[in-house]
Amino acid sequence: MNKAKRTAVIAGNWKMNKTPAETTALINEMKPLVAGADCKVVLCVPAIDIPAAVEAAKGSNIEIGAENVHFKDSGAYTGEIAANMLVEAGVKYVVIGHSERRQYFGETDQTVNLRTLAAVKAGLTAIVCVGETLEQRELGYTETLLKFQTKMALTNVSAEDLKNIIIAYEPVWAIGTGVTATAEQADEGNGFVREAIAEVYGKDVAETVTVQYGGSMNAKNADELVAKVNVDGGLIGGASLKAEDFSVIVKAASK
Numbered sequence: 001m002n003k004a005k006r007t008a009v010i011a012g013n014w015k016m017n018k019t020p021a022e023t024t025a026l027i028n029e030m031k032p033l034v035a036g037a038d039c040k041v042v043l044c045v046p047a048i049d050i051p052a053a054v055e056a057a058k059g060s061n062i063e064i065g066a067e068n069v070h071f072k073d074s075g076a077y078t079g080e081i082a083a084n085m086l087v088e089a090g091v092k093y094v095v096i097g098h099s100e101r102r103q104y105f106g107e108t109d110q111t112v113n114l115r116t117l118a119a120v121k122a123g124l125t126a127i128v129c130v131g132e133t134l135e136q137r138e139l140g141y142t143e144t145l146l147k148f149q150t151k152m153a154l155t156n157v158s159a160e161d162l163k164n165i166i167i168a169y170e171p172v173w174a175i176g177t178g179v180t181a182t183a184e185q186a187d188e189g190n191g192f193v194r195e196a197i198a199e200v201y202g203k204d205v206a207e208t209v210t211v212q213y214g215g216s217m218n219a220k221n222a223d224e225l226v227a228k229v230n231v232d233g234g235l236i237g238g239a240s241l242k243a244e245d246f247s248v249i250v251k252a253a254s255k
């Protein structure tokens with residue numbers, strides 16, 4: 001396993017937090033703290049905040065992401081946003097299949113796959129989330145489920161397009177709960193994801209794919225998590241809303 005073949009990405013997922021004005025203020029606070037990072041720094045923000053975020057991040061090493069994308073190019077899909085709209089607004093990344101969308105908004109493995117295909121076709125980098133619930137873990141299904149979700153999300157994705165895909169392993173029981181997976185559990189989960197990719201695309205390709213960990217990653221535990229061989233950065237919820245904490249995580253991934 002060779003970590004040097006992969007880029008570490010620290011991505012904030014702001015979820016439904018921050019107004020446009022608050023977005024400008026928070027990014028201005030973050031910019032000097034994350035300047036010169038030796039990893040990619042991304043902030044995925046609510047759609048309404050995208051113009052403010054892109055403007056505030058100009059000239060810095062912060063790239064902006066969205067939190068969802070629709071799979072059609074255009075049409076009668078009230079409330080949805082197409083990939084080309086995001087691209088034109090200056091968005092580079094998009095979170096797809098977050099467990100909150102799977103849980104509250106009817107997202108399925110199939111729609112996750114369709115959104116992923118639409119994102120990469122438009123030139124976005126997709127951050128595709130997979131993860132088991134506590135019940136699934138306790139029943140012993142973690143490996144089966146992570147491999148299934150990963151392969152379903154990547155259906156019809158070419159090896160070439162895989163360059164624009166990041167998988168985020170986010171155990172559902174660790175999201176927003178303050179309960180972090182141990183570094184060993186994170187490494188194991190990320191390893192299952194990588195094995196699934198290897199089973200479809202081969203080991204060499206799998207070694208180049210960035211696999212993040214997400215779920216209560218914070219300024220205190222980031223060092224230990226990102227040090228693991230299979231953990232190539234993180235998807236950060238709560239701690240990405242605080243400039244200082246987020247910058248500590250970025251520094252941990254830069255070592």
Ligand code: PGA
Pocket residue numbers: 013170174175176177178214215216217235236237238239
């Ligand atoms: P959390 O969220 O860091 O607040 O647990 C992570 C995520 O949902 O991406």
